Amino acid sequence: MSTPTNPHPEQEPGGTTFTIGELAREFDITTRTIRFYEDQGLLSPTRSGTRRLYRRRDRARLKLILRGKRLGFTLAEMREAFDLYDEAHGEAQQLRYYLSVLEEKRQHLLQQREDLEETMRELEQSYAHCQQLLEQQERERGDAQRMAS
Amino acid sequence: MSTPTNPHPEQEPGGTTFTIGELAREFDITTRTIRFYEDQGLLSPTRSGTRRLYRRRDRARLKLILRGKRLGFTLAEMREAFDLYDEAHGEAQQLRYYLSVLEEKRQHLLQQREDLEETMRELEQSYAHCQQLLEQQERERGDAQRMAS
């Protein structure tokens, strides 16, 4: 690792910023993907001239997006969640609605946790059973060798 | 619930069987979906004439498929898993390979569990914070009323 000779040394006017390439490398996704997320309203980087400038907030969102994806949420769902979060600073009505949505998401996650643990159990049973079979085979092979000697 | 006047009373020659419609209702999916899974090699019902007959094995697989989907596995992945499971009755080489695949899946699930619990934590923080805001608002509203009286 040599010094990170930043080809576009942004003067960073207040707070850390990232280029699209930096984020792509950090999270191991393509720049296309990042632009697509912006297209879908999930990210809103500022601009330095024509180029996109991502701040820590965008980076945090990106992290959330990727985790959400691994959990099977769609981009649209996450966009709604973000929008809700942004709007929910104020009116009680909004806050109550937001709470109900959170509760809904929680139910989803609980279901998923059940699925996951059930799958984990079955997987470990398969694993154990498979190992048993292997050990048995090795014993039999040992027997055969002793017979032959 | 009246008696389930089965319109096509299969004589069930050995073991419980299901029609495609029964399974669709039970799991709340369309028959199209079930046929599609067969197309992709995930199910292999027998036939009674032209119609499909599903046995308990197929039903169990269907359950696995749906759970797998909720966890983000692709149909292709699950097909491979099933194929592997079917072939892994014998040769030690196969068994070892199967074990390695199981280990891989386990890693996937572990990652997913981390994601899930991290998300759950953040969600509950959001929930709590949101409730705080609401309570504060209500206190303020109470103050305002007392001021006015």
Place this chain on the structure above:
DNA sequence: TTTGCCGTTTACGTCCACGTCAACTATTTT
């Protein structure tokens, strides 16, 4: 017999999440 209902195959359509050029701009390195 006709009406319903369930089932069948074949084929094309759709939505999501990007991939893949193409053509261009801007800056840095040689």
Place this chain on the structure above:
DNA sequence: AAAATAGTTGACGTGGACGTAAACGGCAAA
């Protein structure tokens, strides 16, 4: 000045997981 590197928009392509319609067969109740 030329080449390399990173970025831009725009448009079309793709793979996965089905939806949707068309046209048909078989059986059961009215």
